[in-house]
Amino acid sequence: MGKQLQRSHRLVLVPCPYEGHLNPMLQLGTVLHFKGFSITVAHTIYNSPNPHNLPDFSFLPMPDGLSDRGVTSMDVVGDVLAVNENCREIFQRSLEKLKETQGEIISCIISDELMFFAEDVANNLKIPSIILRTTNAATSFARSGLVKLKEKGLLSQDTLSNELVPELYPLRFKDLLFSLSETLENFSAIVTKIYGKRASSAIIWNTVSCLEQATLEQIQQQCKVPIFPVGPIHMIAASNSSSLIEEDRSCLSWLDKQPHNSVIYVSNLGSLASVNEKEVTEIAWGLANSNQPFLWVIRPGSVHSSDWIELLPKGFQDDVGDKGCIVRWAPQREVLAHPAVGGFWSHCGWNSTLESLAAGVPIICKPCFGDQKVNARYVSHVWRIGLELEELKRRDIESAIRRLILHEDGKEMRARAKELKEKFEVCTRKGGSSCDSLNELVNFIMSFGTRTHLVS
DSSP states (O other), X not given: OHHHHTTOEEEEEEOOSSHHXXXXXXXXXXXXXXXXXXXXXXXXXTXXXXXXXXXXXXXXXXXXXXXXXXXXXXXXXXXXXXXXXXXXXXXXXXXXXXXXXXXXXXXXXXXXXXXXHHHHHHHHTTOOEEXXXXXXXXXXXXXXXXXXXXXXXXXXXXXXXXXXXXXXXXXXXXXXXXXXXXXHHHHHHHHHHHHSOOOOSXXXXXXXXXXXXXXXXHHHHHOSSOEEEOOOHHHHSOOOOOOSSOOOTHHHHXXXXXXXXXXXXEEOSTTTXXXXXXXXXXXXHXXXXXXXXXXXXXXXXXXXXXXXXXXXXXXXXXXXXXXXXXXXXXXXXXXXXXXXXXXXXXXXXXXXXXXXXXXXXXXXXXXXXXXXXXXXXXXXXXXXXXXXXXXXXXXXXXXXXXXXXXXXXXHHHHHHHHXXXXXXXXXHSTTSHHHHHHHHHHHHHHGGGGTSOBOO
C-alpha cells in the first residue's frame, strides 16, 4: 500500500491534548503512515507530542491558552471550549501556509471529536474531514441520549442517581455525568456540539465490532456517514511509546519475581485525576490488608499537597516490604501482558480498558469522571470481566482485590477476559473486522482524490 501511494497524499491530524485522546490519534497516524500517507500533526502547545518519538511525522504547533489558565480534570468543558476558541484562526493560517509552500494533496483532516474547530476550518478550505472518536460506541450512544432525555424533561441535577436510564440499559443516570463541577446546561451544550449535526464525511472509532456490534449497528442506522471501528488501535500500531510521562521500567523485573496471576496492578487515576490524603491512606491499607502483591502507579502530583509519596501512611512501606512496588508511571501494556498480573485496578479510561481486555486481564473499576463511568458499567454488567468499587474504603478495597485474584467468580472474570483477548486478536488480524475496517478507511480516504485540492 505504501508503494502504491508513494507518499503523495497528506493527512493532517488534530488530536485533543488529553493523553487519553492524544495517544490513539498518534497511533492512528502511525498506522496510516505505514499505509502510505504523509502525516502532519497539528497540536496544542499544552501536552505537545515529542517529535523525536515520531521522526516520520511533521508538526504544526498551535498556541492554545491552556497553559496560562491551568488545565484541571474539574473543568473539562472549559478547557475544550478554550482550545476551540484559541486554535481556530492559527490552524486555518497554518493550513493556508502549507498550501503555499508544499506540492502535495491534502487528502483529509482527521480531528478528535472534541476539536470541532478543525472541522469548521476544513469546510472553509474545502478539504474533506473525518472525526476520530476515542471513546467507545456505548459512550457516544449514551451521551447523545443524555441530550434527548434533557429535552424530554427526564433529566435534572436531582435525577443523577442509581436509577436505570430508560432505553440506555444497563446505565444509571449517574453514569451519564461527565464532571462533578459541570452544570447539566454546560455539559448538554458541549454534548450537543460533539454529537449533533457534523459536517465530516466519516467517523473512526477506537473500538472493536466483536465487543460492541449491536451498538455500532444502531449508530450506523442513525448516522448518515460511514463509520469505521478500527480498534484497538494500539494493537495494530507500531509499539513506539507516546506517553507524556517517563515510564519506570524497573517494575518489570519486580514482576518477574512474583507468582503467576498474583499481582494487582493499580493505576487508578489515569493522567488527570487526583486523591486526597485520606483517600490515599485508605487505598494503601486496602492494598496491604489484601495480602496480595501489588504494583502501584502514583503519578507525581496526583495526591493533593504532595509531590509524590510523602503522604503515604506511616509504617505502610515497612509493613508491605517486597510485596509492594510503587512507581511514578509504568509501561502499561507490558505490565498488563506480564504473566504475574492477575488483575488491574483502573479508573476505566477507554485506552486502559482496551489495553486490559487486549491482555486478557480482569478489572476492578473505580471511575472518576467522563466516559469512565460508562466504561465501568459495561465492564462489570455487560462484558462481566470486572467489578465496580463504589467507595474508597480499605475493607471494600481488600475485599475487591481478594475476590478478583483469589475467588471463583474472579477466576470466571479472568476466563471471560481471556476469551475477549482471543477475539481481539482475530479482529486485528488479516481478514478480521478491524483490519478490514482499516482497509476500507484507507480506500475511503483515497476516494476523496477527485474532490481534494492540490496544494499549489
